[in-house]
Amino acid sequence: MTTEEMLKQAAKEYAVAIDREYWDPAAYEHDFSPKFQRKMKRLARKAEHPGLYRVGRIAAIAALAVFLGFGSVLTFSAKARSAVCDWIKKQDDQTYDYHFTQDPQAEGTIYYEFRSVGAESADYVPNWMPKGYELVTVIGNGVGMDLLFTNVAGNAIQFSYCADGVADDFQAEGTCYAEYPVTVQGLPGMLYEAEVETECSIIIWMNEADDMCFAVTGKLSQEELLQIAENIVKR
């Protein structure tokens, strides 16, 4: 008997043993928790409505891209920073819609529309920020939250997280970023370090078990981005 034949035979004999060991799968009953069932429902939705789910994923990923881009704009555009201070608040029942306008006087010029949900609603928050940065706003983005921090110099850092399987697999492409695989809190991620001063660096990581995607963006060093990311805590 050659080694190859022996391996096939070994695998075959062992597979038979496993089949016998677990001859009746129905005998292994378990009441799965609501958390597991929710996660499996999401997976099942992917199976039942692949087209719909695809659209949802594209929307979610596009939202993430928009927010990352939004962070870049805020960090480097004085106009944008100024405009953020001029959110037009409109109360609608018990929620608030915020309209971000470039010119506070031009109320009809709407560039972004978010729903403010309050800092206490954020499930994930950074426990560490570079000195001088303070939380200025928390915005619900439909699939997660965006937390914006600024300092007196007008620089901004954005922490975003998205739920519901936003990115099982993603990649960022760009000519002005150096890419580094990183590990954040034991989870896989990528750090995109801006190679030009006009761009923000971004760190993105995923928790596949919880179907969560996280990002921190700002004009920061690799060490600072990693330190913020490592200090994100679930409340």
Add this chain to the structure above:
Amino acid sequence: MLAYVMMIETLADQSKFEKIYHTYKGLMFHVAYQILHNEEDAEDAVHNAFVKIAEHISKIDLPVCPKTKVYVVTIVENKAIDLYRQNKRRSREIPLDDIVVPYVKNQELQGLAACMEHLPVRYRQVILLKYQQGLSNQEIAKHLDISEANAIKLDQRAKKKLLEICKKEGIL
């Protein structure tokens, strides 16, 4: 800028996935629990296994058959061991190649099957995936979340180790 991977594309694959889920979820929990001894962790391992199964659902011919049963057991065991090492922060303390978990407890195994039982779990998974499921090294790498080079290395080590055990047991 961003790309994604859809997991289940066709109606036939969706139906297969559902059958696998309903048939094997309890068994998969049992296998994961034997390793993790924690219900929440075992459920996480089962979920992670189903995500992996969904990614490769098109490769499964029959949802309910001995071959698929062995496949789902192998995948969930792999996910449970990954989680065990993550949770216990033992990834550096316990080399994956040293973890031995017996599958078969209610039978007296003989011959090659007995030798397989004594293999470190990672090696056994590679042998089952390659020689029983008929996967390539590239496919094994995707299933085990390792590089193809690592899969090739594992395959070589698994063969060597099995030969050693067989000689020790007097099979060869």
